[in-house]
Amino acid sequence: MSNVSLKELIAYLARALVDxxxxxxxxxxxxxxxxxxxLRVAKEDxxxxxxxxxxxxxxxxxxxxxxxxxxxxxADLEILE
Numbered sequence: 001m002s003n004v005s006l007k008e009l010i011a012y013l014a015r016a017l018v019d020x021x022x023x024x025x026x027x028x029x030x031x032x033x034x035x036x037x038x039l040r041v042a043k044e045d046x047x048x049x050x051x052x053x054x055x056x057x058x059x060x061x062x063x064x065x066x067x068x069x070x071x072x073x074x075a076d077l078e079i080l081e
Contacts, residue, residue, distance in 0.1 A: 006067055006075055010037050013060055018045035035068065035075045049079060 004012075007028045015021035023042035028035060041049050050057050061077050068075035 006035060006064060006071070007037060009067055010039060010060065010064060010077060013063065014039055014041060014049055017048050017056065018042065019048070020045055033074060035073050036078060037064070037075060038078050038080050040080045043081070046079070046081065 005028075007026050011024055011026045014024045014026070018024060018041050020042040023040075023045070025040040027038040027040075029038065030036075039049065048056070049060075051059075057077070057079060064075050064077050
């Protein structure tokens with residue numbers, strides 16, 4: 001894979017969306033076949049990350065899926081409150 005990890009990719013996208021980028025935290029839980037990324041943002045920014053009808057988070061998951069396919073792993077994005 002390239003120099004940017006999946007964790008850094010999600011953190012970068014989330015920071016670009018929210019009003020409080022310092023509050024963005026991404027935890028990575030790696031398994032054999034799957035990587036789970038847990039995204040935590042400030043409570044006020046939750047709606048910005050999810051988007052209308054979940055469109056923003058769906059787009060982030062699509063980008064993550066494309067990037068993880070290159071690493072030959074499956075990646076899931078979970079947004080924690």
